[in-house]
Amino acid sequence: MAKPMLTFVLLLLWTGLAAAESPLTYDRISLNVSAGSQVDNDTLVSVLYAQAEGNNPGRLADQINRTIGKAVAQAKAVPDVDVQTLDYSTNPVYRNQSLTGWRVRQSIQLQSRDSTALSELIAELQTSLAIGSISYTVSPQRMQQVEKELIDAAIAAFRERAQQVALAMGRNSYRLVQMNLNTPGNAPQPRMLRGMAMEMRADAAPPTLEAGSRRVEVGVHGTIELDAR
Numbered sequence: 441m442a443k444p445m446l447t448f449v450l451l452l453l454w455t456g457l458a459a460a461e462s463p464l465t466y467d468r469i470s471l472n473v474s475a476g477s478q479v480d481n482d483t484l485v486s487v488l489y490a491q492a493e494g495n496n497p498g499r500l501a502d503q504i505n506r507t508i509g510k511a512v513a514q515a516k517a518v519p520d521v522d523v524q525t526l527d528y529s530t531n532p533v534y535r536n537q538s539l540t541g542w543r544v545r546q547s548i549q550l551q552s553r554d555s556t557a558l559s560e561l562i563a564e565l566q567t568s569l570a571i572g573s574i575s576y577t578v579s580p581q582r583m584q585q586v587e588k589e590l591i592d593a594a595i596a597a598f599r600e601r602a603q604q605v606a607l608a609m610g611r612n613s614y615r616l617v618q619m620n621l622n623t624p625g626n627a628p629q630p631r632m633l634r635g636m637a638m639e640m641r642a643d644a645a646p647p648t649l650e651a652g653s654r655r656v657e658v659g660v661h662g663t664i665e666l667d668a669r
Contacts, residue, residue, distance in 0.1 A: 476657035481576035
């Protein structure tokens with residue numbers, strides 16, 4: 441029985457030494473501040489798709505491939521418009537639990553900071569494609585610039601708040617223990633037009649678009665430790 445008791449005593453001794461080596465902390469305060477601004481959306485994003493149903497999946501696939509290929513070529517001819525092909529699917533169609541045909545669909549995404557040129561292109565493509573969605577977002581270049589400005593502003597606000605707290609607590613200074621930054625994402629903001637009809641008139645007017653703006657915020661969460669009196 442002596443050997444297990446010795447092990448237990450040594451364990452208690454090691455735990456006591458480890459606790460003694462850990463510095464004691466006092467007067468730690470957590471703070472949350474943020475800085476934000478209203479930023480104009482400068483990029484238009486649209487998803488369009490071609491879809492067809494019938495009994496012959498091979499023929500349907502050929503039809504969709506030709507339609508999308510023509511649309512991609514037309515989009516690439518417009519300056520400052522980025523085009524990307526998206527999902528492609530071939531699915532069976534059931535009615536009353538019986539297979540009645542097939543549905544083939546493919547989507548493309550168009551994106552541009554020139555909303556006028558892109559809206560005119562969308563109007564032209566509406567003769568053969570349906571509009572899945574139109575949304576606005578802030579370009580990565582603009583978002584990076586805004587985030588840089590807001591990070592500086594948020595950190596300055598944190599320092600000011602920390603000094604205010606220290607003085608209110610009767611201390612002249614503080615030290616920073618830790619800090620975390622929360623920066624915004626850049627998800628597109630849906631504005632209008634979802635699931636429009638497949639066939640549109642060839643002389644259809646461009647859709648009416650308003651870019652609007654979005655609130656961009658950077659948050660700072662940190663912990664400070666007040667210096668001794």
